[in-house]
Amino acid sequence: MISGLQTVPQRCLGVVVGFGLAIALASCSETVTNDFEAMAVTTYTWRAEYLPAGVNQDRPRDRRIEEFETNSLINMNGEPTVDPTGERDSDGIWWPALPPKPTVDELEARLQDGEKYEEPLIDKSIDFTITFDQQGQTVTLPTNAAVYRLAVQATERDRPLKLLLGPQDGSVQKAEIQ
Numbered sequence: 143m144i145s146g147l148q149t150v151p152q153r154c155l156g157v158v159v160g161f162g163l164a165i166a167l168a169s170c171s172e173t174v175t176n177d178f179e180a181m182a183v184t185t186y187t188w189r190a191e192y193l194p195a196g197v198n199q200d201r202p203r204d205r206r207i208e209e210f211e212t213n214s215l216i217n218m219n220g221e222p223t224v225d226p227t228g229e230r231d232s233d234g235i236w237w238p239a240l241p242p243k244p245t246v247d248e249l250e251a252r253l254q255d256g257e258k259y260e261e262p263l264i265d266k267s268i269d270f271t272i273t274f275d276q277q278g279q280t281v282t283l284p285t286n287a288a289v290y291r292l293a294v295q296a297t298e299r300d301r302p303l304k305l306l307l308g309p310q311d312g313s314v315q316k317a318e319i320q
């Protein structure tokens with residue numbers, strides 16, 4: 143579990159511009175930690191678009207998306223948490239095996255009156271989080287691919303990370319290997 147952290151709270155100010163008019167100051171903080179876990183959840187999902195008869199460019203909102211089979215895989219600090227059945231990508235992230243493609247029967251079962259469906263497509267998504275101690279509490283925050291990759295490198299080198307948190311400490315925006 144996460145323990146033995148050195149937390150160095152520091153404050154910084156960031157400028158957020160909204161709608162080109164309003165400027166607001168948002169606070170963020172930095173934390174240095176020796177103990178962290180970076181997680182990437184990779185997911186494949188089959189999706190099909192359903193269109194009512196007569197849909198054209200003037201009526202694009204009449205379309206709907208149906209989701210079918212999905213497979214996910216958890217990567218923890220650069221390694222899959224179970225034996226992977228999928229492949230590792232060029233960024234070092236493991237992906238699950240593709241789920242079964244929906245059959246014609248499954249696609250037709252979701253048709254509504256007057257609709258037709260498009261060929262199903264696979265959707266590929268990834269969610270990144272990092273868990274660390276912040277002022278004595280274990281915190282898990284969303285992050286991005288760059289922070290995840292630096293956390294993996296820091297783990298491999300057994301080095302601490304300096305984390306720059308986003309507004310209201312709601313995300314990890316940047317990391318630096320110490």
